[in-house]
Amino acid sequence: MTRRTHTHPDLTRPESGAPFFSTWRVGTPERQAQAVEAVARTWDGRPWPTNDLLGYHLYTGRDGTTLLHHSQWRSEQAYEAFVKTHRQERNDEIDTAVPGIERVGLDRYRRYRSRERAAGDTRIPGLIVIVRIDFEPDAAGKRADWVDTVLTALSSPEADRGLISAHFHLSTDGGHVLNYAEWESDDSYDEAVAAPVGPEWVRVRTYPGLKGFSAVRYTHTVGLVP
Template identity: 35%
Template sequence: MTTLQLPDLARADAGTTLISEWIVDTPDRQDRASRALLREWDELSARFRPEAFLRLSCFASADGRVLLSVAQWTSDDAHLAFVREHRAEMVGRIDREIPGIRRPGLVRYRLAHTVVPDGAGDDTTDLIAVARAEGEPASHAARWAEDTADRLRAAPPPGMGTAHVFVSEDGARGLLYAPVAQANAVAGARPHRLLGAVAGPGAGADGGRPAGRGSAF
């Protein structure tokens, strides 16, 4: 089994963190879609070398229905410029290969809090717990993020690594990303396992590796 390195979501050069879900419905389609996504980004990164692209990490939900993508870029403007030029072709190729993928949309996040439990170590896991607060006034998302970080600092779940709490750019959503040793470590959070990652030209010290594959559930 190959265990891939989780992304560093607190890296200083990541001006934006972009998180999206693809609803694929079955484990087989989840696997095929993840391979296609990683292949496309690996090829685009090698061909066009966007210096603002740091890393794309692809995670599988435990129920086999969803792919979660976590992308790090130096800025929103750089990301938007690149996808305006290349996204339609890339998505078209993937949809011809795996028809019927549903894409609720991409959310642009900013890091609000980082929680480092005593003895935290993320190197031995490829499993994360993800929880969200959505569809609320901006003040609620910010409070949710602060309350979530305070709760994890006061009583970190056993086996939790360095956790990150985000608030969306529009202030309407909150998200918790926490490396964990077991799927049910964080109450109310959904487990996802790292399937692979593409390191961009700007990856630098992040240590990401191109288009690797992790273990499945």
């Protein structure tokens, strides 16, 4: 069966060979809450679809209009099998409860590297920031080196203490990097954004082939696990 949890996912699970992220636009905070409950209720009422799905987590956008979905699959093939047999009936039930959801898109990734939380760090993230980093079409092969550059900057003694962890994923289409960052709080993230930029971060921001960044704030709302 399906169980709800408020425990944040472990982004470093080695079994997660196919981490997916997708976004829905729902319009208002009230519809956000309704959509989260509709998803959870739909999954509650059915058996867990497959052992190849490790977990499915929902996040509410701090803008009050969006939902982020993160699912951890053992393989893309397992997801495709789920689509053929289970997904549509679940979407239909959710859409009946909350009509007019705009499904913006689903992106497929492979986790490349992480700045993992320190040993003994038991902080619960108060903020999740999803950073998308786009690259020029001919720079797909540079994405891993760019992540290495970021992790070098994060290893400095001056690195942000409010950052609990950061998990860098390479999109399978070659176009971008997704950073799933766990922060202690909004204040700690705001302080990091406002802090002076050192030479390590200048290299990060001016890396050849880098096209642009976007960052969106989320709250982990509920997890669905077997």
